[in-house]
Every structure is written in C-alpha cells, then in structure tokens.
Amino acid sequence: MTKGTQADVNPDLKKERLKCNFNIQEVTFIIDGGKDKTLQRKKIEDVALNIAASIDEVPEECLNLKERYDNAVRKSCVYSNIVKNELLEITGLEALGSPGLRRTADAFFKDVSPFMLHLGMFVPTIIGQCTPEQQAHWLPKALEMQIIGAYAQTELGHGTFIRGLETTATYDPATEEFVLHSPTLTSTKWWAGGLGNTANHCIVVAQLYTKGQCHGTHPFIVPIRDLDTHEPFPGVKVGDVGIRMGFNTADNGFLRFNQYRIPRENMMMKNAKVMKDGTYVKVARHEKLTYGTMVFVRVTLVMEAAFNLAKAATIAVRYSAVRRQSQPKPGEPEPQILDYPTQQHKLFICIATAHALQLTGLWLWRTFEAVLADMRKGDTDSLPELHALSSCLKAVSTSDSAALIEQCRFACGGHGYMLSSNLPLLYSFVTATRTYEGDYTVLLLQTARFLVKAWEQAESGKVLTPTVAYLACAAAKEKVVWSDSVDGMIRSFQAVAAGKIAACAENIKRLTKTGTSLEDAWQLSTVRLVAASEAHCRAMICQAYWHEVTRLTASCSASVKIVMEQLATLYLVYWALETTGDLLRYSTICESELNKLQLKYEELLALIRPNAVGLVDAFDFRDEILHSTLGAYDGRVYERLMEEALKSPLNETSVQSSFHKYIRPLAKGKL
Numbered sequence: 027m028t029k030g031t032q033a034d035v036n037p038d039l040k041k042e043r044l045k046c047n048f049n050i051q052e053v054t055f056i057i058d059g060g061k062d063k064t065l066q067r068k069k070i071e072d073v074a075l076n077i078a079a080s081i082d083e084v085p086e087e088c089l090n091l092k093e094r095y096d097n098a099v100r101k102s103c104v105y106s107n108i109v110k111n112e113l114l115e116i117t118g119l120e121a122l123g124s125p126g127l128r129r130t131a132d133a134f135f136k137d138v139s140p141f142m143l144h145l146g147m148f149v150p151t152i153i154g155q156c157t158p159e160q161q162a163h164w165l166p167k168a169l170e171m172q173i174i175g176a177y178a179q180t181e182l183g184h185g186t187f188i189r190g191l192e193t194t195a196t197y198d199p200a201t202e203e204f205v206l207h208s209p210t211l212t213s214t215k216w217w218a219g220g221l222g223n224t225a226n227h228c229i230v231v232a233q234l235y236t237k238g239q240c241h242g243t244h245p246f247i248v249p250i251r252d253l254d255t256h257e258p259f260p261g262v263k264v265g266d267v268g269i270r271m272g273f274n275t276a277d278n279g280f281l282r283f284n285q286y287r288i289p290r291e292n293m294m295m296k297n298a299k300v301m302k303d304g305t306y307v308k309v310a311r312h313e314k315l316t317y318g319t320m321v322f323v324r325v326t327l328v329m330e331a332a333f334n335l336a337k338a339a340t341i342a343v344r345y346s347a348v349r350r351q352s353q354p355k356p357g358e359p360e361p362q363i364l365d366y367p368t369q370q371h372k373l374f375i376c377i378a379t380a381h382a383l384q385l386t387g388l389w390l391w392r393t394f395e396a397v398l399a400d401m402r403k404g405d406t407d408s409l410p411e412l413h414a415l416s417s418c419l420k421a422v423s424t425s426d427s428a429a430l431i432e433q434c435r436f437a438c439g440g441h442g443y444m445l446s447s448n449l450p451l452l453y454s455f456v457t458a459t460r461t462y463e464g465d466y467t468v469l470l471l472q473t474a475r476f477l478v479k480a481w482e483q484a485e486s487g488k489v490l491t492p493t494v495a496y497l498a499c500a501a502a503k504e505k506v507v508w509s510d511s512v513d514g515m516i517r518s519f520q521a522v523a524a525g526k527i528a529a530c531a532e533n534i535k536r537l538t539k540t541g542t543s544l545e546d547a548w549q550l551s552t553v554r555l556v557a558a559s560e561a562h563c564r565a566m567i568c569q570a571y572w573h574e575v576t577r578l579t580a581s582c583s584a585s586v587k588i589v590m591e592q593l594a595t596l597y598l599v600y601w602a603l604e605t606t607g608d609l610l611r612y613s614t615i616c617e618s619e620l621n622k623l624q625l626k627y628e629e630l631l632a633l634i635r636p637n638a639v640g641l642v643d644a645f646d647f648r649d650e651i652l653h654s655t656l657g658a659y660d661g662r663v664y665e666r667l668m669e670e671a672l673k674s675p676l677n678e679t680s681v682q683s684s685f686h687k688y689i690r691p692l693a694k695g696k697l
C-alpha cells in the first residue's frame with residue numbers, strides 16, 4: 027500500500043488504525059497463503075510498479091474508445107516486457123499464475139488488457155492441450171510475445187452448448203492440412219478476448235472431421251494475421267464485436283473462416299491425434315479432457331472473485347470511516363457512516379465473503395493440483411468431482427462477488443457512482459465473470475448431475491467422495507437438530523443441501539414412474555436442481571472456510587485467531603439468516619432460536635466494528651492497484667474527488683464550443 031506520511035492521513039482513518047487490536051501482517055500472510063507468498067507478491071509488485079511508463083496522464087475513462095484501446099496496447103507492451111524480462115526471472119513460469127502478477131496487472135489497466143486472454147487462456151491451453159513437442163514449439167514463442175494469442179470457442183449461435191459449435195476442421199490427407207470453415211453466420215466465432223485487433227494467433231475450437239466422420243470438438247492453433255504486416259490472412263475475416271458494458275479495452279473479437287488451411291501439426295494433440303493418413307486416435311482416458319482449460323480457469327476464478335471483492339470492500343470501508351453524515355443524536359457531531367449498524371451489515375459480509383472465497387479458492391487450487399498429479403499418472407477418477415466442485419464454486423463465487431461489489435457501491439452513496447471511485451468499473455468487470463467461462467445456471471446444473479448421482483449412491487449405501495460424504499447421514503434419515511455452534515450451523519447447511527437434493531431425486535423418480543422421459547423429468551426439476559446445487563455449494567464454502575480458518579490460525583496470535591473466527595462466524599450466521607425458510611424446513615430451528623441468531627449477528631457486527639479498517643488494510647492493496655478516489659490509504663477522499671474532477675476534458679476550457687454553436691443561437695431564437 028502507499029502509506030505516505032502519517033501527517034497526510036485523514037484523522038478518522040488514523041484513529042481507526044489505532045483502534046485495531048490484531049496484527050495486520052499476520053492476517054495478510056493468511057490471505058496470501060503464507061509469509062513466503064506475501065513476500066513474493068510484494069517483490070513482484072515492487073519490480074513491476076517501479077516502471078513509470080505505465081502511468082496514465084489522462085484518466086482512462088476520459089479517452090475515446092480508440093484512444094483507450096491504443097493506450098491499453100501501449101501499456102500491455104510495457105507490462106509484457108516486465109513480465110518477460112523481470113518477473114519470469116524471479117519465479118519462472120509460476121509467475122504467470124501468481125497473485126503478484128494479477129495485482130500488478132490491475133495497476134496498469136483500470137479496465138482490461140487486450141493481452142489478458144493471451145496469458146489467461148492461450149498460454150494455459152498450450153500447456154494443457156499440446157504434446158511435449160508442440161509445447162516446445164509454441165510455448166517459447168508465446169512467452170516471448172513473438173506471437174499473441176486468443177481463445178476462440180464461443181460462436182454467435184452457441185456459447186454454453188459446446189457440442190453444438192458449427193465451425194468445422196476437415197482433414198485433407200492429400201496436403202496433410204486441416205481446412206477450417208465457418209459454414210453459417212451463427213458459426214462466426216464471437217467474444218474471444220484480444221481477438222478483434224490484437225492477436226495474430228488464435229486457439230480455435232472446431233468440429234473435427236476426418237475420413238468423413240465427425241469426432242466432436244477439438245482445439246487447433248491457428249495463425250490468423252501476418253506477423254509483419256498484421257493483415258488478416260486470405261480466408262480469415264476478423265474484427266471487434268462492438269461496444270460492451272465493460273471489457274472495452276479487452277478487444278473482444280469475431281472471426282470467420284473461408285476454407286482456410288492450417289498444417290496437421292496445428293491440431294493440439296495431447297488428448298487426441300489425427301495421423302498423416304487421417305486416422306483418428308484418442309489418447310485421453312476421459313472424454314472431457316479437451317475441456318481442461320475451462321476447468322483451470324474456473325478454479326482460478328474463485329480467487330479472482332475474492333480479489334475483486336476485497337478491493338471493493340477496501341474502498342467502501344475506508345470511505346465509510348472518512349464519511350460523516352446525519353445527526354442521530356441532537357447536538358452531537360455527525361457520526362462516521364461506518365458506525366451505522368446498517369452500514370456494517372452491508373460491508374462486513376463483504377470482508378467475510380472475500381476471506382471465505384479466498385480460503386476456499388486456495389483449497390480448491392490444492393485439490394486441482396492433486397487431481398492433475400493423479401491424471402499425470404493416468405488416473406482420471408477424481409475428475410468428475412473436480413468438475414462438480416469447480417463448476418458450483420465458480421458460479422456462486424462470481425455471483426456473490428458481483429452482488430456484493432454492487433452493495434459496496436451503494437454503501438458509498440453518490441460518490442460510489444463516480445468512475446473515479448473505481449466501483450462501477452469493478453462491477454462491470456466482475457459481473458461478466460458470472461457469464462463467461464460457463465453461465466451461472468448452466469454450471470450449477472452440471473454440479474447437480476453429480477449430486478443426484480451421489481444421492482443415489484448414498485441411498486444404496488455406497489462410499490461417497492469427500493465433498494458429498496455428508497449425504498450419507500441424510501440418506502440414513504438421521505435428523506439434524508439445530509444448534510448455533512459453528513459445527514451445528516454447518517451440519518444444518520448440509521441438511522438443507524441434502525434435503526433439497528433428495529427432493530430433486532424424488533421428483534425425477536416420481537415423474538419417470540408416471541411415464542415422463544428422464545430428459546423431461548430432469549428439465550421439469552431444474553429450478554429445484556439449481557437451488558440444491560447452490561445450497562450444496564454454500565454448505566461446502568462454510569465448511570471449507572471454517573476448516574481453513576481453524577487450521578491457519580492454529581499458530582497465530584490469539585487476537586488474530588479471534589478476529590478471523592468472528593468473521594467466519596459472521597459469514598455462517600449471515601447465511602443462516604438469509605436462508606431461514608430452508609432451515610425451518612430442513613432443521614429443527616424455531617422462532618426463539620432465530621431471534622437468538624439475529625442477536626448474535628448484531629453482536630458480531632459490533633465486535634468487528636473496531637477492526638474493520640485493520641481488516642481491509644490486511645488485504646494490503648497499494649493505491650496504484652485500487653485506483654480509487656474513495657479508497658486510498660490516506661483517506662483524502664474529498665481532495666482526490668476534486669483533483670480527478672479537474673482532469674475531466676470538460677474542464678479544459680471555461681466555455682464549451684457548443685455554447686456558441688447551439689445554446690446562444692437557441693437563446694437568441696436563431697437556431
């Protein structure tokens with residue numbers, strides 16, 4: 027963070043920091059995943075952010091669309107040189123996925139880099155879908171930025187239903203080439219980040235045809251523009267998809283092929299091959315391994331959701347400590363808005379959710395690495411559970427994060443609406459995560475498939491995988507008695523999830539018994555299935571969050587343990603109160619226990635209040651990364667709002683030319 031001199035800091039924020047009763051650094055280490063990780067992140071931030079060339083003279087939002095894109099490309103080039111020359115030196119390939127890199131990217135780009143998908147999906151797909159020989163060919167070029175890539179899977183007509191993609195890649199053994207073709211308007215590739223004007227290569231997901239037979243979708247690396255002139259190759263039509271709600275510097279593009287040829291070797295052949303004579307050979311043991319990049323990105327998106335929510339919470343909590351408004355007690359000074367319990371209700375759940383998602387995200391990452399290690403040995407048994415886990419966690423984390431970032435904006439009143447607060451841009455960026463890399467509903471329904479199967483296994487007494495092991499108790503019809511202890515609350519969330527899954531399974535059974543097809547019975551149950559999947563995910567987050575807090579604070583100072591447990595308990599109580607209908611239905615909770623729970627929640631708000639600023643300081647965001655007039659470390663909110671306002675192009679002259687052209691003639695009756 028950029029601390030400045032103490033003299034510059036807003037006096038209310040100074041007092042807040044004196045009130046904080048725990049060691050902030052210890053909490054930072056927990057959030058980062060360990061002291062070593064914090065040190066590495068800070069080193070990456072120091073190296074990257076010392077480069078002055080990235081600083082914008084005019085705020086990004088004051089530039090027109092084309093200027094914004096050009097500026098984003100300029101900064102992307104500066105930034106990729108830093109990554110290539112400095113950061114990869116520090117940590118090797120690991121730097122690409124490091125939180126340090128993710129954070130410094132935000133210091134450079136208030137919106138999104140047009141290179142984001144190059145690092146975020148093009149490089150990971152090369153690593154995940156290429157043979158070692160192919161990797162040796164493509165990876166150095168991509169890391170050296172000799173080629174820039176995008177990931178074009180979605181089409182105008184299909185995003186969710188991958189099996190319905192229409193782009194074809196037909197093998198021609200005579201020339202040992204694939205012929206890429208876009209047979210219809212709806213087969214046009216659409217949305218790929220970096221594709222519109224920036225990328226010269228693209229991973230294209232297309233239906234593979236060889237020897238007259240379709241083998242389903244496969245990924246190909248496709249050169250689309252000349253490396254020197256950057257002109258699209260003949261047979262390639264590429265461009266920008268038009269202005270979007272956010273992501274306007276991400277260069278999302280469209281792409282069409284007209285019988286466009288690429289060498290056979292450009293098929294990514296780790297999981298399936300086409301031999302020179304056109305023979306198709308399946309290498310992978312699991313049907314869905316070509317979906318691997320999506321699983322990887324979904325796993326990373328859970329921590330991405332935590333990261334963005336932590337930024338919004340930092341902005342809103344610091345602002346709420348500085349802002350004073352209203353006079354609840356006559357004759358007394360106006361209170362800091364952070365003193366209002368309703369404001370605490372809006373904001374403390376944001377801090378707790380950022381912790382919950384970060385710690386669950388770290389746990390998910392370790393699970394992902396373990397599954398990858400198994401798969402390297404040829405064992406794909408845990409892939410279905412990873413897919414189920416990553417699908418629901420991606421859906422719920424991105425949805426919660428977007429909703430709570432918007433809540434942070436509301437919590438900042440009118441000033442939260444200013445682009446200079448950074449909350450609107452943050453929201454437009456994060457709300458897209460609910461859709462991309464798998465829509466919310468669609469992913470919850472993927473998890474639901476796994477849950478219904480697990481329920482059937484539980485009923486027949488089979489051994490269950492760890493994340494659904496709780497279903498065994500429910501299948502044995504063991505009644506859960508409500509208790510407001512942490513374990514009691516987690517057990518009750520699990521009972522809710524189990525009850526909902528059981529109701530779905532029963533509904534499907536009932537419908538099929540009366541002659542409805544299984545597909546129709548499934549469709550008729552999807553509203554319940556989504557709810558069951560969400561309940562399962564919530565129970566899992568509660569369990570993982572509490573488990574991680576207990577584990578990680580075991581060797582911490584007592585005050586850190588207390589504040590971390592207060593936050594985690596707040597998360598559980600908040601969700602119990604949000605889902606009282608479910609708890610009344612599936613546990614023994616009653617009116618008096620609900621009243622007790624509400625009191626407990628209000629007590630927790632009061633307990634967390636003195637540590638609120640300390641808790642957001644522990645996220646350890648430098649001002650360059652927050653980009654916010656309301657959230658800077660020194661709390662000079664009003665000064666910064668005024669400084670930013672003066673940068674508006676509309677303040678360059680005291681009279682606009684439109685006055686002479688229109689307003690004056692209008693007043694004189696001459697228009």
Ligand SMILES: CCCCCCCCCCCCCCCCCC(=O)SCCNC(=O)CCNC(=O)[C@H](O)C(C)(C)COP(=O)(O)OP(=O)(O)OC[C@H]1O[C@@H](n2cnc3c(N)ncnc32)[C@H](O)[C@@H]1OP(=O)(O)O
Pocket residue numbers: 102105127128131139141142143145146147177179180185186187188189219314315317318320321323326330409410413462463464465468472475476
């Ligand atoms: C310079 C700056 C740098 C800064 C760096 C900053 C980094 C920031 C981080 C962010 C970067 C990334 C940005 C990303 C931008 C967006 C990119 C995209 O959207 S790309 C586009 C993303 N697009 C999407 O996400 C599209 C979403 N759609 C889909 O993924 C699929 O169509 C589907 C999964 C919904 C269905 O697939 P379908 O083939 O129809 O399958 P069925 O339903 O018929 O199920 C059959 C069986 O298969 C099973 N199974 C399924 N999947 C998997 C799996 N992965 N595994 C295992 N199993 C799987 C399933 O469980 C079932 O099993 P069972 O029950 O039978 O046992």
Ligand SMILES: Cc1cc2nc3c(=O)[nH]c(=O)nc-3n(C[C@H](O)[C@H](O)[C@H](O)COP(=O)(O)OP(=O)(O)OC[C@H]3O[C@@H](n4cnc5c(N)ncnc54)[C@H](O)[C@@H]3O)c2cc1C
Pocket residue numbers: 143177178179180183184185186187216217218219273278458461462463464465466467468471
């Ligand atoms: C900012 C942004 C960046 C993107 N970047 C990329 C990229 O780089 N590369 C890329 O390939 N793609 C990219 N995408 C595309 C993205 O992956 C898709 O938009 C996403 O997967 C959703 O698919 P869709 O647009 O087809 O939505 P649809 O599937 O058409 O969804 C519309 C509605 O239908 C519902 N629906 C669809 N199917 C079902 C079902 N089976 N059951 C119940 N409801 C259903 C959905 O829940 C949703 O409410 C990007 C999208 C955005 C917004």
